[in-house]
Amino acid sequence: MRAYGHDFASPLLLGTALYDSPAVLADSVRAGQPGAVTVSLRRESAGQLAGQAFWTLVRDLGVPVLPNTAGCHGVREAVTTAQMAREVFGTNWIKLEVIGSGDLLQPDLFGLVEAARLLTEDGFQVFPYTTEDLVAAERLLRAGCEVLMPWGAPIGSGRGLNNLFGLRALRAHFPEIPMVIDAGIGRPSHVAAAFEMGFDAVLLNTAVAKAGDPVAMARAFRLACEVGRLGFEAGPMPERDMAVPSTPTLGRAMLDA
C-alpha cells in the first residue's frame, strides 16, 4: 500500500495493545512483519509522558509507528492526543479515532470529519477510522484525508467483514483511494477476503494479541495478506448460476457414462 507518499513494506498493520508482555509483542511483530504498528497514547498516557517506557519498546521494534487516538470521545480530545503523538513519535501520521458509541466503539462520523479537517490543516497525515458510509468517506476526503480506514466490524469483536455490500460499494466508489480494513478482523480468512475484495491493507490487534499462540497467528495473518493479495491480482473467476464441468464431456471415453 502507498499512502501519503509512503510505501508500506507490508499491507499488514498491527496494533500493540493487549499482549501478555512486550516480549510477546516483539516476537509477534517479528513473525508478522507488519508495515506499521499502531500505538495508543490516550489510555497509556494520563496526559503526561508517563508511557515513555512502553513507547520506547514500541519504537525499538524497528517498524514505522502509526500513533492512534484510541479511546478519544471528542474532537478536542482527539486533536490534543494527536499533537502529543507527534511530539512523542516525531511523525505526522495519526490514526484518528473519535468514538461515538461506547458499546460498539462505533466512530462518531461528525466528530471524525471535524477532527480530520483540523488535523490536516495542522499538517497531519490522517488515517481515519470510519464506517463503510459513502457520504462520510466523501467528507473525509474533502477534509484532506488521502486514505480511508473503514471498519470490518466493531473493534475487538472478531466478526470479520460485517457489511459486504457496503464495503464493496465503498471500494467501487473510490477506486483510487488506498483503503485499510480497520477493526473487527478475527481470522486470517477475513483478511484474505478483504484483499480479494480489493482492499489495500488491514489493521488488526486483538486477533493476534488474544490468539492462543500470538506469534503463530501473526505469521498466519502475514501469509493471509499474501494469499488474498495474490488472489485479487490473479483475477478470480466470475461466479455462475450453473455448474460448468472442468473436463470436456465431448469425446470422452464411455467407461463411466
Add this chain to the structure above:
Amino acid sequence: MSGRMKPEILVSGAGVAGLVTAVILAERGGAVCLHEAGARIGSGASWMAGGMLAPWCEAESAPEEITRDSLDAVGWWRAHVPECAANGTLVVAPPRDLPELARFARRTSHFETLDGRRIAALEPDLADRFDKGLFFPEEAHLDPRAALVALRERLIALGGKIFHGEDRPAPEAFDWHIDCTGIAARDSLRGLRGMRGEMLLLRCPELHFRRPVRLLHPRIPVYIVPRAESVFMVGATMIEAEDSRGITVRSMTDLLNAAYALHPAFAEAEIIEANAGLRPSFPDNIPKVIRDGWTIHVNGMYRHGFLLSPARGMEVAAMVFGAE
C-alpha cells in the same frame, strides 16, 4: 565470600521480594540485615497487591515458567502465614461474555467447570447470578499487608535486623547485597519499566466470599479478593504507563462497575481505600534473579510478587549457600 560460617547479607527493599528473600536467607543461616528506604515495610507495589496465589489462573496470560516456578508457593506461604486460605479460585463471566470464559478455560488447567448450582454451593452469595464458572481448587489467597507483617516478625525472630530511612548501610560492609528495590532500581536494570495498576478496598458486610472471584470481561476483567472484617480488594487495572498519580476517575468507575456487576450489594459498600502504584516489570513480564558479582537483583515481579517471591528467594539462597 569470606570463610566465615555465617555470611552477612544486606537485603535492600522490604517489599514482598525483599522480605521473602530475607526470611529464606535467614532460615538458611545467613546474618540478614534488611533495609527499607520507605517509612514502613511494603512501601511499594506489594502494599497494593491482590494476594492471590493462583499459579493455574495466571497461566491465562503468563508463560509456563510462571506456573512451574509457583507450584510450591502455596505451601511456602501457608507455612509462614497461617491465615493464608487455600479455598481455591472461582472464575465467572456474565452471559454476554461467556466466550471469555471459554478462552480462559482453553489457556488454563487444573479447574472444574461449574454450573449455577455448584457456583451457589461454593459462594452462596452468588446464587442465581451466574450460570457457568470455573473452579481452581488448588489455589489460595492471603492478605498481603498482614503477610508482610508476619514475615517481618519471622525475620526478627530469626535474628534479622531491619533498618528504615535514607541511610542505607554500605553494601561493601557485607558479603552479599540482595537488591529487591523494585521500580527504584529502574536506572540500574536494563529494560525494567513500571506498569501502572490501580485498586480499591471496599467494606461490604452483606457479602461473604470465601475465595477470590475473577469476573471476566473483554474490556475490564477484575478480581475481588475477600479479606478480614468484610473488606474486599478489587483490582486491578493494567496500564502501560509509569504514572504513579492516584487512581483516575475512569479506572475507579471501571472497577466499581465491575464489582457491581459481580454483585449489586457492592452498591452499598463503603470505599475505604483507592490506590495506584507501579509494578516493576521486565519486557517478558517474568520476575528475575540477576547476579552481578556479590550483588544479586531480584526484580521485575510484575503481578507475580507473592506468587514468585518464594521461588526467586530460593534461587538467591542457592547462589549464596549452594543448593540445599
